[in-house]
Amino acid sequence: MSAAAILDLGKIPSKVNPELQSERDCSSLTPYISEITAIVDGGRNNTEKRRQIERILFKDPLFRDCAIDSVYKPRDEMYARGVERSVRLFALKEEYNWTDEEFGIAVYVINHQYSLGLHTVMFIPALERLSTEQQKAKWLHLARNYQIIGTYAQTELGHGTNLQGLETIATYDATTEEFILNTPTVTSIKWWPGALGKSVNYAIILATLIIDGKKHGMHPFLTPLRSTEDHKPLPGVKVGDIGPKLTFNTVDNGYLILNNVRIPRENMLMKNAQVSREGHFTSRGPSKANYSAMILVRVTIVNWCSVILSNSSTITVRYSAVRRQSTLDSSSEKESKILDYQTQQYKVFPSLATAYALFFVSKTLKNRYLKTYAEIMKGNFKNLPEIHCQSAGMKALSAEMTVELLEISRQACGGHGYLAASALGDAVASAKALVTVEGENTVLYLQVARYLMKRFAAAVSGERLSGSTEYLCMDPIKYSCPINSPGDCMNVSLLCQVYRFRAYRMISKAARMLQRDIEGGKKQHKAMNDNLVQLVRAARAHLLYCMMVDYKESMNQLQISVPVSKALNNLLVFFTVFNIVKNAGDFLETESIGLPQMEWLKETEVKMLAEIRPDAVSLVDAFDIHDNTHGSVLGCYDGNVYERMLKSTQNEPLNQCDVHYSFHQHLKPFLQRNNTSKL
Amino acid sequence: MSAAAILDLGKIPSKVNPELQSERDCSSLTPYISEITAIVDGGRNNTEKRRQIERILFKDPLFRDCAIDSVYKPRDEMYARGVERSVRLFALKEEYNWTDEEFGIAVYVINHQYSLGLHTVMFIPALERLSTEQQKAKWLHLARNYQIIGTYAQTELGHGTNLQGLETIATYDATTEEFILNTPTVTSIKWWPGALGKSVNYAIILATLIIDGKKHGMHPFLTPLRSTEDHKPLPGVKVGDIGPKLTFNTVDNGYLILNNVRIPRENMLMKNAQVSREGHFTSRGPSKANYSAMILVRVTIVNWCSVILSNSSTITVRYSAVRRQSTLDSSSEKESKILDYQTQQYKVFPSLATAYALFFVSKTLKNRYLKTYAEIMKGNFKNLPEIHCQSAGMKALSAEMTVELLEISRQACGGHGYLAASALGDAVASAKALVTVEGENTVLYLQVARYLMKRFAAAVSGERLSGSTEYLCMDPIKYSCPINSPGDCMNVSLLCQVYRFRAYRMISKAARMLQRDIEGGKKQHKAMNDNLVQLVRAARAHLLYCMMVDYKESMNQLQISVPVSKALNNLLVFFTVFNIVKNAGDFLETESIGLPQMEWLKETEVKMLAEIRPDAVSLVDAFDIHDNTHGSVLGCYDGNVYERMLKSTQNEPLNQCDVHYSFHQHLKPFLQRNNTSKL
Known part of the structure; x- marks a missing residue:
């Protein structure tokens, strides 16, 4: 086929590239590939389960190009698509009654290209881990049912590694039975939590508890950030996206400034420590969990x-x-x-x-x-x-x-x-x-x-040592x-x-x-x-x-x-x-x-x-990774590398017209500034 | 200053961060920094020259954020901006009568953030190197005066390293005294040349010369690709951008398909080899130049x-x-x-x-x-x-x-x-x-x-060897x-x-x-x-x-x-x-x-x-790199890292409104699907 014809059609040959076919024909391992796939998946049943999930996901155009389409989109659209995918994914989980493990497989299949992962990966598990039974009864259902969308906000602009250095504070006000949350310095501004910027309406905020001027260590505070009605930031809350990263740009990692944000006493997650109405603090120490x-x-x-x-x-x-x-x-x-x-x-x-x-x-x-x-x-x-x-x-x-x-x-x-x-x-x-x-x-x-x-x-x-360091007892001589x-x-x-x-x-x-x-x-x-x-x-x-x-x-x-x-x-x-x-x-x-x-x-x-x-x-081949999961023009199962490269250029925004507007705006006036005669 | 105040203002403190100031105060090298800067610039005069160029460039808003603004822009705008910068840069070169070396400094100062670099870096030098005197007289003036914009097209989809494998052909037609250029296979499609996709109207195409069915090796052919009037691709030319890369996305690296494109015999650059009207081939072999x-x-x-x-x-x-x-x-x-x-x-x-x-x-x-x-x-x-x-x-x-x-x-x-x-x-x-x-x-x-x-x-x-390998004569014993x-x-x-x-x-x-x-x-x-x-x-x-x-x-x-x-x-x-x-x-x-x-x-x-x-x-500090050249929020001379990080979020498209449209389109319908009551 001539080059011109192929590009016009954006056509991928239906056959496997002979270069790759000959590899498969010549490898003595080929007949045993499914055995390795089963090992990697953890059993043949799991392979079948994964493929079933792949079929469900990839019949939906929303997921088909998930691994690669974001490179052609501005951040804004990338994020919107990530939100749309999140919602669809959550709906599929309900529709197919996926277990958490199956949901995890789905996330892997779409190569993590969705925005609201933190809700399931961090927010719900943290709620489970840090709440009293009473709190769980109140909040977990809402979270699992996606009536609230949340994240876990720990890292600050000035502190990631050294948790002891975190500066956000929650001051107890016994008169109203509320905590007042503040990020009092530039370096205390929450920075990095996923989905915080634009998506979530709740966050578990890690803050130093202060009662009557005395510090009582870091604790988690479930804090509403945006209206569940119109999604507008609540009073005292300033929140936004921290800007693009090397990748993961479907996710709106966010910053959060809290200015005298009041939450009810019951919103401190109290499994490991309690504050009574009167402001009496008791702690069991952090849970090993x-x-x-x-x-x-x-x-x-x-x-x-x-x-x-x-x-x-x-x-x-x-x-x-x-x-x-x-x-x-x-x-x-x-x-x-x-x-x-x-x-x-x-x-x-x-x-x-x-x-x-x-x-x-x-x-x-x-x-x-x-x-x-x-x-x-x-x-x-x-x-x-x-x-x-x-x-x-x-x-x-x-x-x-x-x-x-x-x-x-x-x-x-x-x-x-x-x-x-x-x-x-x-x-x-x-x-x-x-x-x-x-x-x-x-x-x-x-x-x-x-x-x-x-x-x-x-x-x-x-x-006498045991475990991985047992060998330190050896006699080197x-x-x-x-x-x-x-x-x-x-x-x-x-x-x-x-x-x-x-x-x-x-x-x-x-x-x-x-x-x-x-x-x-x-x-x-x-x-x-x-x-x-x-x-x-x-x-x-x-x-x-x-x-x-x-x-x-x-x-x-x-x-x-x-x-x-x-x-x-x-x-x-x-x-x-x-x-x-x-x-x-x-x-x-x-x-x-x-x-x-x-x-x-x-x-x-x-x-x-x-x-x-x-x-x-x-x-x-034994990894059995779906072409839509890796999303690479170079790595597809059929090996039609060059045709796929050519086809991929159709997605490039610059190629949507023959002559780019910048020619008329910038290049043409310059090229013709001295000379209006034809060449 | 409170966090909230700073963010609202997007204000950067006017003083150098004391952490950085103390470093400068304590280093015994501080008084000698300009001595090192002069070494790096190749003399104090050159330092002054570079700073002068920095002043010229950075008084122009077009260049001020050049090193970093592209991360917030879609590809399309990034490219347009790169074209605009190219044109401005060329104009400044003329206005200030910059030498090629000074132009090189300017390119370094704006951290290569422009689109048409290939024109000066490759196209003009190749014209100089590969043309006869007659050809130079015809083309060089047009190129130097930006009446034509060109690039150098060698690499193909299937061949980069092995130049002998390039497949583009130029067949001589003695009846019309023309060469007919073709990319006859998928792998022969030109792929990668900078500025080829949307910008240039000319390219020096490397192709195998064929006369009467006989191959005569690779030669350069100056080929018009787009109309100098309306910039539309000429007949037989299919050209576009190859899509985004890990960086350098202001540049439109391109692909090029040639389908019986005819150019006059005089457009073969004939310094090293000639084809006469009758189709007689003579060669001096490739120039050492x-x-x-x-x-x-x-x-x-x-x-x-x-x-x-x-x-x-x-x-x-x-x-x-x-x-x-x-x-x-x-x-x-x-x-x-x-x-x-x-x-x-x-x-x-x-x-x-x-x-x-x-x-x-x-x-x-x-x-x-x-x-x-x-x-x-x-x-x-x-x-x-x-x-x-x-x-x-x-x-x-x-x-x-x-x-x-x-x-x-x-x-x-x-x-x-x-x-x-x-x-x-x-x-x-x-x-x-x-x-x-x-x-x-x-x-x-x-x-x-x-x-x-x-x-x-x-x-x-x-x-007996000399040069870098002289030591191979040593006696290892x-x-x-x-x-x-x-x-x-x-x-x-x-x-x-x-x-x-x-x-x-x-x-x-x-x-x-x-x-x-x-x-x-x-x-x-x-x-x-x-x-x-x-x-x-x-x-x-x-x-x-x-x-x-x-x-x-x-x-x-x-x-x-x-x-x-x-x-x-x-x-x-x-x-x-x-x-x-x-x-x-x-x-x-x-x-x-x-x-x-x-x-x-x-x-x-x-x-x-x-x-x-x-x-x-x-x-x-001795490198004396302008903040606008490195463009990093972490690395500015004043060390006001956190304030600059906060300020940078204002550039993020997602932060241009409080509630992103995806909330209304996707998130809200989902969150409220089961429940319309307020929380």
Whole structure:
């Protein structure tokens, strides 16, 4: 077909691109793809359930282009569409009687492209967690029935990480039995909460409680912000959108200024603390359930990272199998698939392997969380610090890995990966948010590091440790590198020992440096600050070891066919080796391995690229991501990349007319200013 | 001032934020800032010239918000504004009689926020380079006088890197003395050229010349695309915008479909090859001047990377000096400046140091280019391969470093660094483009690697080398690590030896691996592909060594005061040490250093953070970047971060009314569907 014809039609060939078809025809994994899909979905029933939800959603034009249409729309329309989608989604939930889990699948299917997520993800759970039974009876029904729409407003312009620094205040007025809410300084203005700007009419406001001039800590106040009739901001409330972000622009993250806003005493959510009519304050201290909510969100982020990488790997691998450029063999007439270049594999496969790794890691972490949560519910808090450390750390490490690897694989798509229509830029931007939200990464690493320093001190003092830090009791003298031949580099159990020893040495080094500085006369806090960089390194080393163990053990529990086992094991080995080579300095420096081992590992690494290569397309097909979910012109199942790129230009506002108005307004007067004669 | 009052006024305090003022008061470098500014500008006269241009531009409202206003505008308006700015900029150039260099400064001052850059950056230079004298006489005047607006159209949907694969054809028709241009396949459609979509009326089209069915290689054809009267596409021309990109959305990168478009024979630009009336083809082969144009662009990109990092460091350092969060010392009442955290310094200072490093490196590279260019003009091509390799490699390494470090420093600004108004996301997106344009990074690394393999083979065969690869003649047996004490880690000359040896060993290893594979029976191309990852590593190692040497030597040539020398030297040492620690695995693996040295280097690294800390704000002030140029709410000279953030919300379209129309359209009907009673 000629180029002109294709563009006129905006037509996509009905057949799968032969480049992609040949990949599927040649991969021995192809017949087993559905087996992997079932693993990823958590069972064949779940796969069917997800596909059913996809069918429901994508028969509706409102959702069909959800992943990509926003790049062509001004913010204003983007938001309006996000609201429309929210409402439709809520209605579908009711119509099909979706469980919360099914609703979560629907959100994943539409790639989070809706505006009112905070209502279900934060507002309702917070109401459940923080309200008395009486309050629940009053408010939960309204929220679940969407008669009120709410969000959770904690972060302020000046404070995110340090919650103790929040400045919003709620002063009790016993004469009227009301709280008076104020954001008294510029830095106290609420800033960032999702859906706050234009959408919600209620918010749970975190504020410092003041009674008779005395501070009583932070508490949640359910506060009406807009009229439920005409949606106008209520008196004393100034609210708006904080402006565009790197992505998530369907969501109206907002600011909120409160100027003597009065709410009834009953609107303080009083599960954990009460204020009586007379202004008497009593507290049970914060509920452990609050912590566990935070932990669960972080565990969820690890999974989200896996989802982002699955999406993007689907795009980058398929495109790399379609794109041909230059030749590997100069005697060949045909250009080579870029996926056949070792360097391309080295940019694309780490993302693919990490997508699988984080899937398995998040599964294990979720199970561990559920186990610990059950213990906590029975009053056993023994494992709370451990799960807190694990979830915080894994969130940080996963998000960091995802941003880095995803960007490299985006770059591997060259210029076309720079187009918004590739959807890769947006994926990177989403991942970047995960570095900061729900605990800034470095802050989390340092929480892990502090935990490790405590555990290490306990180990040194002879305490027997359990859980992820058990190994800190080891006798390092007894370590000898277990990798004794190139073949050992394929043995993940042996490599885990290497990871463990590296972590031990990094942690003990950090402890030694701290001790040295303190013994040298530095104050504790100064010694701490002077070693933060090493402490973060130690935390990362520990977390990477934990990740390896969880990944390996989760894989071990699978009941799978031989071809699937082989393919997934290739990814496991590659991931394990890749992360040693990537952190080679640490491994050598800690003498966890020696120079010959490093040489073998690098050879194993590139060997594994070649092993993964034939199954690469099958391994992304197995994620079974709907084309409308990833939304990329480069990554569709049919591989008709170039035709889709051409078609996508029809969505560009600039192309809605042949001659843009700016020609008449600006360009023409200038071009013809000196000369009115024809050329 | 209360929060409510400030927002209502959208008022920015007239005083510098005391947090930033105290930094300036305390830095001993403050009195010497103008000395550094002069270095960066290339002399005090140039500083004055730049400021003069800033005054001219920023008294015009059209340019005042140029760096940031596009984030609030739909694509359509963004583009229109870019056209308007282009026209105004061209008019100012004429009005003030700016030289090309001064025009370049103006473009830098408005942060490239205009649409028609390709006309001056590519179209006119290409006309100059590729035209005969007769053609120049005809076309150059029209182009320089903006009577025609043009671009350079080379890249196609299916081909960027591999120019040999381009598919557009120009068939000579001797009967009419015309060329017939066609894009015969989907993949041949021109795709990416800047300003092609909506703006230009002419393009230099790269196409394969065909005469009587015989191909004669690629040549440039000056082709009218749109009517100079009404701007409508000419017959056979289908042209449009390719859709939004990660940034640069004021530019209408375009696609172009040519369907039997006829142009006169005289429109083939015939400096390097001619087609006579009768269709007789003669060629002088491509001009060396073509290569040198490509080299110059790459050299410019190294400088551009420095500019991007200067901009972003200005933002991240100032914000880090204003932002307080948590406390380092729990006994302190006041929260700590985040710039005082070692981890923050470790995220922000590498960008700052690299901004300076790349400034000096690009200066040296530019001088080397000019010297080689002068030689070439005299017919001496001896140093062409060397400068080709250097410029290609430095472009790749600089762009790679910039994307990576910039993103880390963006993350260091937490949530606020995720706001479009921070301007950091856009800076990262700009840097990402530089990885791909003007030679994809990996392709360039491999060009360098192939050059190195040749030079290494020459060295092994006893040839005496000169230039950057001279060291390949070394006898590795004679190397012993020159770092013999912690103090040696401050000695950049010694560290350069370490870099050199690492490069040598990485290169010799790659050569050995290739040789082994070929001797093992692999074909050349297979052996090559199986070692691409190591070849890229070797190229990087070589380039990093070259960068260190150029940086050090460029610094040595400065005539500067002691305080400036000390401050810049701190950055040099930090940069040198940082890049060893970052690549620790390589340095240890090649035995360029041992374990004790690595320990010392890591200690030096964090020590240097503390050395740089007091002067950090001065070091970014010295870039003297106008607030309107970086356009960030976080990075202004006055440090009134939070007030500017608040004010920026006034630009957000969603905030133009209290109640968004989507409430009435979508939300209200849903909220009230079950219940019409008031809450």
